Amino acid sequence: MTMHPDDPLLKILACPLDKGPLLLLVQREAPRAAEALYNPRLRLRYPIVDGIPQLLPSSGEQVTEDEHEELVRRTAS
Template identity: 65%
Template structure:
């Protein structure tokens, strides 16, 4: 079962490295920490929040992800 933007679990999930909040990326089902530029996969509805599970994103992808995160819901940039 995939995570959804209104899932209460998102309010308590935190990055394993800086303990800050994460943003749900859809449709790819991943959690993103824009502060550290790290993306964590969600596999079969289960967030993979081990430090080794995260992947660093480059500057270009980070900029694209920020546009998506900052865009009003239902209006991707």
């Protein structure tokens, strides 16, 4: 099960730390497809496992400055 950018669930999901909106990240390239929700304010990426967003504070993965720039560029296009 995958999420789509127009999924109504995205409008109500929020970061567990700052309660702000999240961006949907979809990677379809090899080695495997992956989905995540991203908080650009705190630079945290939350995985989506089997269609279920993992939104516990401990599930957030800090991204590097370079990753952040790439993610923001990708979601803007």
